[in-house]
Amino acid sequence: MSDVSWVLLLLAFLLLDLVGCAKGVEIRELRVPPVALAGDEVRLVCDYEAEGGAPLYSLKWFKDGDEFYSFQPGRTSPPPDTRCSHYYTIPVDGVTVDCWVSSEREVVLKGVTVSTSGLYQCEVIGEHPTFRRKVQQKRLRVFSEPLRRPEIVGARTTYDPGSRLALNCTSLNTQYRPALSWTIAGKPVPEMSLRNYPGEVTLGLHLHLSPEVFRGGVVEVACTASLALHTASTTLALPNTHALKAQGYSYNAGVQKASCFVSGAIVVLFLLLPAHIY
Incomplete structure (x- = not known):
């Protein structure tokens, strides 16, 4: 074939690729949790879609550039780890794949540690003849400090319906800043009643107590710290003045x-x- 013919063929292929006629695979969604705590189970999802019916040639996962997981539908030789069926796992520091529950679209890492932290990349390649390669990556960070119960300060001895409630909730964690939230009588607190303090991991609660929030002579308030799938709460039962007098x-x-x-x-x-x- 002449040089001119090769150039024309290449141009034709590029044109088909530009208009979307060339077959390949695309990554529809990449899910890597941004944070986790030591000992967690972490799920990595790389959801791909075949374009024009093009089959998948291979799917691979990398941590900081090192391959640790590979799936290839057409592979005939058995993988080194027979528990992993059609999936190859390659030893990488901090990465332990749970082969029993992992698949070509989801990889489960068990017993994560601080060394599991890193940049995770999913690579998908379409089948012959295009072998189109698509890549997406996200970062995961693992903390060793357990999530601690937050501290609530500012509570008075008793409260009456209509009196003003002013409390502050502060996270006691030092490695990270968990999200804080308030509930009163088991219900979320309106945004207008919350106070944020720049530079501090503290969330304030300021509102007037309605009679409806008192149950059995007390109003229950709770502050919850959240990180990934973890939560830790501190609850206070604030007594009503008249209820205490009636009990006395x-x-x-x-x-x-x-x-x-x-x-x-x-x-x-x-x-x-x-x-x-x-």
Whole structure:
């Protein structure tokens, strides 16, 4: 074939590729969690789509440029790790693939550690004749510090309906900044009642207490710290002033009633005694 023919063929192929007629595969979605805690199970998803019915030639995962997972539908030789069926796993520091649940679209990493942190890349290549290659990558960071319960400060001894509630919730974690959220009487707090403090991992709660939030004489507020799939909460039960007084009155009335009963019993016993005794 002449040089001119090769040039024309190449131009034709490029034109088909530009208008989308060339077959290949595309990565529709890449899911890599941005953060995780040591010991977590992490799921990496590379959802691809074949264009024009083009089959997949291979799918590979890389961590910091090192390949650790490979799937090739047309592969005939058995993989080194027979547990992985058609999937090859290659040892990489910090990466432990759970072959029992992984597939060509989802790779599960178990028992992640700080060394699991890195840049994860999914590569898909379409079948012959195009062998079009598509790549996407995202970063994962693993922390060793467990998520701690946040601290709530600013609570008073008692509250009345209509009184103002002003509390601050602060994360006690030092390696990372978890998301903080408030609930009152089990319901999320409106955005207008929250206060953010620049440069601090603190979320304030400022609102007037309505009678509806008091249940059984107390109003329950909770602050929750969240990171990835983890949550840790601190809950306070704030008593109502009138409820405490009512409880105190009932208690005192009971004591007084018992005292009167004992006195009456003594009088009756005295009257029933024989006259010669006294």
